[in-house]
Amino acid sequence: MNLLKNKIEDEGVVLSGTVLKVDSFLNHQVDPELMMEIGKEFARRFKDLGITKVLTIESSGIAPGVMAALQLNVPLVFARKRKSLTLSEGVITSKVYSYTKQEENTISVSSKYIGENDRVLLVDDFLANGQAALGLIDLVKQAGANVAGIGIVIEKSFQDGGKLVRETGYRVESLAEIQSLENGKVTFKQEGARV
Amino acid sequence: MNLLKNKIEDEGVVLSGTVLKVDSFLNHQVDPELMMEIGKEFARRFKDLGITKVLTIESSGIAPGVMAALQLNVPLVFARKRKSLTLSEGVITSKVYSYTKQEENTISVSSKYIGENDRVLLVDDFLANGQAALGLIDLVKQAGANVAGIGIVIEKSFQDGGKLVRETGYRVESLAEIQSLENGKVTFKQEGARV
Numbered sequence: 001m002n003l004l005k006n007k008i009e010d011e012g013v014v015l016s017g018t019v020l021k022v023d024s025f026l027n028h029q030v031d032p033e034l035m036m037e038i039g040k041e042f043a044r045r046f047k048d049l050g051i052t053k054v055l056t057i058e059s060s061g062i063a064p065g066v067m068a069a070l071q072l073n074v075p076l077v078f079a080r081k082r083k084s085l086t087l088s089e090g091v092i093t094s095k096v097y098s099y100t101k102q103e104e105n106t107i108s109v110s111s112k113y114i115g116e117n118d119r120v121l122l123v124d125d126f127l128a129n130g131q132a133a134l135g136l137i138d139l140v141k142q143a144g145a146n147v148a149g150i151g152i153v154i155e156k157s158f159q160d161g162g163k164l165v166r167e168t169g170y171r172v173e174s175l176a177e178i179q180s181l182e183n184g185k186v187t188f189k190q191e192g193a194r195v
Numbered sequence: 196m197n198l199l200k201n202k203i204e205d206e207g208v209v210l211s212g213t214v215l216k217v218d219s220f221l222n223h224q225v226d227p228e229l230m231m232e233i234g235k236e237f238a239r240r241f242k243d244l245g246i247t248k249v250l251t252i253e254s255s256g257i258a259p260g261v262m263a264a265l266q267l268n269v270p271l272v273f274a275r276k277r278k279s280l281t282l283s284e285g286v287i288t289s290k291v292y293s294y295t296k297q298e299e300n301t302i303s304v305s306s307k308y309i310g311e312n313d314r315v316l317l318v319d320d321f322l323a324n325g326q327a328a329l330g331l332i333d334l335v336k337q338a339g340a341n342v343a344g345i346g347i348v349i350e351k352s353f354q355d356g357g358k359l360v361r362e363t364g365y366r367v368e369s370l371a372e373i374q375s376l377e378n379g380k381v382t383f384k385q386e387g388a389r390v
Contacts, residue, residue, distance in 0.1 A: 029272045029308040030257075032265035058254035059273060062225075063261045070227035077224045078254065113224040 001041050001175040005188055007034060008154065008176055014184045018128075018159070019100075026125055026153065030063045038175060039067025042123065042151040045173045046072070049148040051121045053077055053114060055140065057096075057107055057132055060125040064153050068123050077114060079107045079139060092142045096135035099128070107132075109139050116144035127152040127174060130161025137168060154178065157189050196236050196370040200383055202229060203349065203371055209379045213323075213354070214295075221320055221348065225258045233370060234262025237318065237346040240368045241267070244343040246316045248272055248309060250335065252291075252302055252327055255320040259348050263318050272309060274302045274334060287337045291330035294323070302327075304334050311339035322347040322369060325356025332363060349373065352384050 013021040025031040042064070051072050056065035057079045069076035082105065090111040097104050114120060122136045133150055140147050147170050155162055155174035158181075166172050177189040208216040220226040237259070246267050251260035252274045264271035277300065285306040292299045309315060317331045328345055335342050342365050350357055350369035353376075361367050372384040 023305065024308070025270075028275070028305055029270050030261055030264070032261050032271055033268075035261060036265060059257060059275075062254060062257040063271070066225055066227050066230060066258045066261065069225070070231060073228075075220075075224050076227055076258070080223070080254075110218065110223055113219070 001038070003034065003037055004153070004176045007031070008178075008186055012186055014181045014186060017181050018156070020154070020156070020178065020181055020186065022154065026063075027060045032063075035063045035067045038064045038153060039069075039071045041175055042068040042121070042173070043071030046121050046149050046151065049121070050119050051148045052118045053145075054121045054123055055079065055109070055114065055136055056123045057081065057136065061123055064125065064151075065123040068121065068151060072121070075113070077109060079109045079136065081105045081107055092139050094135040094138040094142070096131050097129075098131065107135050107139065109143070111143055114140060114143040114145050118143070118145035119148040120145050121148050122150045123152075124150075125153045127155040127161045127165065127172070128159045130159075130164040133161065133165045133172075134168075137165075137170070149173065151175075156181075196233070198229065198232055199348070199371045202226070203373075203381055207381055209376045209381060212376050213351070215349070215351070215373065215376055215381065217349070221258075222255045227258075230258045230262045233259045233348060234264075234266045236370055237263040237316070237368070238266030241316050241344050241346065244316070245314050246343045247313045248340075249316045249318055250274065250304070250309065250331055251318045252276065252331065256318055259320065259346075260318040263316065263346060267316070270308070272304060274304045274331065276300045276302055287334050289330040289333040289337070291326050292324075293326065302330050302334065304338070306338055309335060309338040309340050313338070313340035314343040315340050316343050317345045318347075319345075320348045322350040322356045322360065322367070323354045325354075325359040328356065328360045328367075329363075332360075332365070344368065346370075351376075 054069040149171040152174040179189040249264040344366040347369040374384040375382040
């Protein structure tokens with residue numbers, strides 16, 4: 001998705017060989033027009049799969065997730081990173097380790113909103129170590145629902161997540177795949193290439 | 196906004212005389228079409244104020260916030276509830292006490308994304324005790340920017356927040372104003388009435 005890649009090239013800040021900061025349009029400030037285009041692109045790629053829900057994790061997944069849900073004409077559900085006082089009965093949980101934040105979060109979703117008749121599109125901002133995506137897959141399975149596919153805004157293809165998540169057999173679509181952040185520079189993977 | 200009021204009547208769960216749960220369309224599951232209509236309504240009410248940014252707080256403010264930003268054709272910024280490892284330099288913070296969660300959060304925003312030339316529309320899901328809105332106002336003031344207005348999805352008019360926030364002199368627009376949750380029933384304030 002060229003619009004996204006151009007944005008990453010123009011505004012992404014390479015903090016190290018593994019960390020890309022995109023706070024100007026995705027993770028802190030959000031570009032609503034870009035989110036809308038991302039939503040349209042996810043809908044285009046997954047439109048024939050009978051999706052009934054989009055599931056993401058707070059907070060950075062919500063903006064691309066709500067746009068994908070809008071375009072697919074289904075509800076969005078956002079998993080919470082810790083239990084809320086007003087979310088108690090029928091809560092499904094999974095543990096997710098964040099390498100970025102070096103902490104374990106319990107992500108949770110109410111069984112009211114993901115059920116056995118659902119075909120769920122998972123959406124997240126980044127795919128790096130794959131822990132968040134695997135946690136979301138686990139939530140969907142526990143709910144007795146089906147994973148229809150996984151839509152990722154930015155995949156860091158040089159990390160393990162893409163391989164781990166694709167090994168589950170689910171279809172993963174990443175709108176920008178980054179091959180390397182070496183030498184302070186973003187290098188995208190060639191379209192269609194699978195490392 | 197009747198679409199929203201109807202949704203609250205149909206799906207809102209009154210947990211007590213002060214707590215309304217709207218997890219089916221705003222706080223956990225999100226209705227993207229409703230969020231789009233909410234975004235349009237905020238844009239309609241605030242369109243002539245020269246707004247340059249929409250500012251909200253993660254997580255439940257993001258969906259209505261991104262739709263308002265889309266309609267106003269400006270970026271969204273979401274304040275974080277705790278400091279991130281990759282957000283350090285130039286961080287503006289304010290303390291916000293949550294009565295719902297009974298804890299104090301430090302909300303933060305990068306000074307990169309709210310500056311002295313900005314006219315900021317604050318958007319949040321609920322106005323109850325007003326602490327979140329006052330925290331957002333404080334962030335904008337610290338950044339040297341101007342508050343153009345405050346857009347609230349659901350105001351619990353029987354709590355102090357509306358009065359506290361209106362006393363600051365800023366324009367507050369709430370799309371649904373709830374006068375009472377007594378006897379397990381949602382009673383809306385009459386349009387135009389100010390208690």
